[in-house]
Amino acid sequence: MKYYKIILYLILIMLVNSCDLLVTRKPEIPDQGRANFLPPTEPRIVIENLKNSFTDKNVQNYIACLVDTIFVAKKFRFSPSSEAASTFIFLTQDWNIFDERKYFSSVVSKVPKDFQITLSITDENYSSLSGDTLLYTANYFINVPHNSSEPKSYAGNLQFNMVRDSRSNWSIYFWKDTRSGNLPSWSELKGYFY
Numbered sequence: 238m239k240y241y242k243i244i245l246y247l248i249l250i251m252l253v254n255s256c257d258l259l260v261t262r263k264p265e266i267p268d269q270g271r272a273n274f275l276p277p278t279e280p281r282i283v284i285e286n287l288k289n290s291f292t293d294k295n296v297q298n299y300i301a302c303l304v305d306t307i308f309v310a311k312k313f314r315f316s317p318s319s320e321a322a323s324t325f326i327f328l329t330q331d332w333n334i335f336d337e338r339k340y341f342s343s344v345v346s347k348v349p350k351d352f353q354i355t356l357s358i359t360d361e362n363y364s365s366l367s368g369d370t371l372l373y374t375a376n377y378f379i380n381v382p383h384n385s386s387e388p389k390s391y392a393g394n395l396q397f398n399m400v401r402d403s404r405s406n407w408s409i410y411f412w413k414d415t416r417s418g419n420l421p422s423w424s425e426l427k428g429y430f431y
Contacts, residue, residue, distance in 0.1 A: 377392065
């Protein structure tokens with residue numbers, strides 16, 4: 238009986254002193270994955286989210302700019318620039334959102350932490366195709382400050398077909414890329430980093 242009391246006291250002392258069971262802890266910081274992501278209730282917000290995903294090097298936000306088949310009956314399609322299509326054949330073979338995630342994750346992983354990827358867009362034009370779809374065209378310039386042998390600057394023209402889904406959010410369901418000038422295109426960026 239004597240050992241029983243000693244063991245009980247030891248267990249109680251260990252419980253009280255060991256892990257502060259009765260003390261509340263500080264709440265964890267929520268996932269910061271969508272820090273600069275705004276609900277894309279307008280097409281222009283999709284473009285802002287896309288630019289911010291580059292600045293923030295945020296793969297989740299980048300993918301969120303593309304169509305989600307859970308909310309709309311449209312499949313994502315990509316049409317690469319002709320130069321990229323002839324060099325990177327895989328870009329023409331049913332390129333999808335998983336491929337987008339893979340290339341963008343690769344780009345982000347190759348850029349040093351303290352350096353910023355920039356996506357600049359100019360000459361924007363929005364044209365309504367129907368009530369829930371529109372055509373967006375623009376020129377782009379991308380700077381990727383990586384340490385590999387691939388080019389660091391990319392430029393061209395893009396065409397996004399956008400759709401409003403069942404949540405009333407806009408996203409990109411068709412993407413056509415065209416090279417303009419001497420710099421490689423966005424398609425070539427995808428090819429190099431895939």
